[in-house]
Amino acid sequence: MRHLALLAFSLFTISLLAQPINDDCSGIIDLGVGPSCTDEIYNNIDATPSTVFSNPALNIPTCWPSVTNDVWFVFEPLANGSLIDFLITLTGTDAGPNNMALTQPALAVYRGECGIDELDELACVTAGAGATEVSVQLEGL
Numbered sequence: 364m365r366h367l368a369l370l371a372f373s374l375f376t377i378s379l380l381a382q383p384i385n386d387d388c389s390g391i392i393d394l395g396v397g398p399s400c401t402d403e404i405y406n407n408i409d410a411t412p413s414t415v416f417s418n419p420a421l422n423i424p425t426c427w428p429s430v431t432n433d434v435w436f437v438f439e440p441l442a443n444g445s446l447i448d449f450l451i452t453l454t455g456t457d458a459g460p461n462n463m464a465l466t467q468p469a470l471a472v473y474r475g476e477c478g479i480d481e482l483d484e485l486a487c488v489t490a491g492a493g494a495t496e497v498s499v500q501l502e503g504l
Contacts, residue, residue, distance in 0.1 A: 385434045386410045388477035394438040397447065404456060407432040407465070417480055424471035426487035435477070440504040448502045455495035464495045472501060 383406060385392045392405070410432040416422050423430050441447055451472070455465025469489040473482035490497035 382409045382411065383407060383434055385436065387413050388415050388435050391435040391437045391477055394436055396439045397441055397449075405434065405436075407434045410434050415477070415479060415482055424469070424484060424487045426489050427469050427471070428489075437477075446503045448500065449504060450498060450500050452496060452498040466490075466495055467492055468495070468497045470497055470499055472499060 384390045385405070386409075394401075412422065412430040413433050413435070414422055440449075451470065453465075453468045453470050455468055457464045467490050470487070471484060472486040474485050475482040486499045486501060488497050488499045
C-alpha cells in the first residue's frame with residue numbers, strides 16, 4: 364500500500380498555542396483515500412522541525428530554505444491501482460488565533476511510511492514572499 368506524506372510549514376507564524384497533534388510524523392493526520400476539498404482548517408502554530416532522516420541535511424525538503432513550523436498529513440492513492448493525478452493546494456487563512464494568514468507556505472510530498480529513513484521526496488514547492496497559497500500537481504500516482 365502506498366502512502367504519501369505531506370509536510371507543510373510557513374516561514375512566518377506567531378506562536379500562541381500548544382504544538383499541533385501532527386507536529387511530527389508520528390502524529391500525522393490521515394486525510395484518507397484520494398482526498399478532496401474539505402472545510403477543515405489546520406495550523407502550524409508552535410510546530411517544531413521534524414526529524415525523519417538520520418542525515419540532518421535531508422530533514423529539510425529540497426526547495427525549502429529552512430524548516431521552522433512543519434506539520435504532517437497523509438493520504439493514499441486509490442487502492443485498485445488506478446493511476447490518478449492530484450492537485451494539492453495549501454492556502455493560508457486569517458482564521459487563526461492571531462488573525463494573520465499563513466504567508467510563504469511550502470509543501471513537500473513524500474512516498475513511504477513515517478519512520479527514520481523510510482520516506483522519498485516526490486515534490487517540493489515554496490510560495491513567493493508575501494504569497495498565501497502554493498500548489499503542486501502530482502501526476503500518475
